[in-house]
Amino acid sequence: MAAHADGAHPRRRCPLSSWATSHGTFAQPCGPARPSRPMKQWTHDAPLRIVCTCWEVLMARTEKGRKVARGGTPAGRTAVRRTRNGALGESESQGVDIRNLPACIQDIVLAAQDTDPGPPEPLDYHQLRGRIEAARVTLPPLYRDEVLVPFLRILDKLGSQGFAEVLLRDPTREREAGLVIDAAHTILQNGENYQLVATDAFEEVVSDLYDGFLSAEDRRNVKPPDRGVIPPLVKWGSPQFGPYTWPVDVTRSVLGMGAGIVSLPPAHARVGLLAWSAIGHEVGGHDILHADDGLPEELAIAVNEHLQAGKLASLGHYWSERIDETASDVLGILNMGPAAGIGLIGYFRGLNLAFRGEGRLRNGGRASDPHPAGILRGFLAAYVVARLRFDHAAEWSQVILNEVRMDVVPEELVLAGKKVDPEDARRSAELVAEVIVSSKLNALEGHSLGSIQTWRNSDEEKVQEMRRLLVSGLGALPDAVTEGIYAAHLVAAGVTAALAAEADVRRIFDRMIRLLKQMHDRNPSWGPLFIRHRSDVAPHFLYPYPRHRV
Template structure:
């Protein structure tokens, strides 16, 4: 495939239907242990199979907490949460994350899932990415993943929740059907991991974003008499909005397109039309679908990459416009869509670009954003997803899981794309990456990207061609690099 081939959207509706089929799949995954004794016995076998980092932070403290609770405490938790949506759900989700890994459930998909989540988390919270920015106070190890509860879709338990069981990691869940179907549902991982878990790790960040968004929208002249309503609307939904934005900063425009497709798929699966909804429940902490569409389009407009950007923006604009209506109902107030778009654009500006006190006067995009080097990496990976061949011959150094998922969505949207093949190949590549992830080796390495050799001198791409094999993205690095002066280079292989 020629490099720099324009992004297409001919097969986007098939991607949406693939996600709809996954949403309708009722496979629930492994059953929860039936008793306290069964849970403890299985944890004794599975816990030691985790690497040291996760034994120390997840399986061992969880097992100790269960021992402290005893059978009586275990039974009380079940009795107090018969609907399994609070403490009992959390307890079993932590258990399933340990058991599924130890018992080899969906081994390839689980490894790929874990690598995707770890990459997204590490991208915002590693020391290497946060130079000049104070460490996140609530920073813990990357989340542990599990499959289950298909009726709840992708979701996360943040570390502040898991700490009630003395666990020092978030838990991220996908429906089991997404191990084989619903590629675009995986873009929701950017929302859950690069979004909620990272927001929770930075003390005061959500509150500051809410204040700044409220102030910015209140002062926006183009909103006229609707400024106060829109300021209140966005500020109380800031965590979900910021999660969308953080996902796009990490995974690029593919996360924006994926969100649009996923919302349509879920709406159709739940009996509505296959479209973005233009109204919402006042109690919903998410902005209504169309508002989210306006927001993600505005975020992509702000990303610094140039390759394919016009095409990505056009695709997103077309998809959102397809579902746009004359006016929206915002907390009972009719508001024209052009006014709503202006408000969403201002939210995007604040969330992407505004310096924040909680980040030492840096913006979120200064920590992580999608650049040309990332777009080029996705393009280079795409051909490997559309043809058969040994995966272990793919040179993966310099690529990350976010690049793989972006490449998979790009490939899946092309005419006559074979989505099952593309998805399976993407899972295989991410498993290869996971097999090399130092956090899952014998050492307790919290952030793989912090394993960075800081070199005084780095040869140009031409010199490197003589001295050592050039990685596939070497030319992309050269085109985006600073002038030829000595600098510190991160050669860790993880972002």
């Protein structure tokens, strides 16, 4: 992202600024760290666009000494970091098979090096308005009212001249023009069937995270969210930015839309399976955390106090300043199980291999990076998995922990300019996992995030059932199979199947996408009724009658 010499983006007025009520001016995507302040005064200053690829990975693209150029020849598997005895950096425990992790990492490298820009920008105002109007019938009623109609209203207020001025003011598409163009793409790509199968598949994965934490079924005995949030619309494009999101508070304040926007590089429609386990929660966590008033602030205070009590005060400050991204990682694992944890590690290793030539997690974390350092996120994943409620949680946690430990480089472990002991880093992640998963929060009426959503033996059974479908190559999902199965189960099945020895990653990915598309076609939120979340339509039975067999 381009920035001025002082590290801040210029703040300029534009034709949209009169409607940007809550932000007024456009904040930078990943700006400098907030100044230190007492934790009780902590507030969330949401960026206009949240870029979910690690800041240092993005910066690595400009390094002259990188070993793999974007779009160049893929690095071989030998570039993956090796252990001290020369074996590839992989772990295996009884019942947990990740021997194909190097191939999955290489799959991410191929996706990262793909420069497909996606569909062209809709720059003609009159053509754009006509295409948006034509797309009206393709969206379900909920998204017509919350997204399409408000966007048309903004286009009408801008007019042809105002629309052209917005585009001229933001030639790099990092601010107001980027938001407007992306909003148009979310409607057009859905309405005009761009990457039809992959688009619907990705929409289903993103929707499932929202369903898991905000639906009426999962929030029994917990008040409804303070802010009604519907899942974001997805789009493909802007590979130079990697994965990113425009959160709903931005789309609402600037465009009047009731849903956020999620963007992925177009290559991820074809390749990069592990990204599907890591990106959905990355780009969705912000809206979920802010659906309940005071939740992120309460989590930040709890994390800071807990680490201070554990004599890790400086790390408490580091983690709490990055509570949105930290809690988003936790939400993803609670929703998708251990596949999200190991997937995150493989995904970041692949990005670092593509852009830096070294396939390991980053140990350093800049003060300006809103994400915790990669090595901390790996430790966090291991300890969140350990707190899940299924029989193999400890086993999976140890496998993930072994992988993270292989990537630790003590002399590089510098967080926000301060050298950190590896053991302190590990302990801090363990404490953060405990706080975010188990703390009873006032914002949730005394409930914890882990009590609303977690991973159980029943989820593992569904994953095994889906793995058999993916490996066998059977076609459609029968109704008897899809009952009680969600996108998280299918992606977890795809990840664990691809990680197993001698798996065909590309074939599993293709089958996973097609089955997710079938699942999306049956999602009631995309039907003719106004249904926010799939699980909102769930009967409460008086007596557990045995189900009739068909």
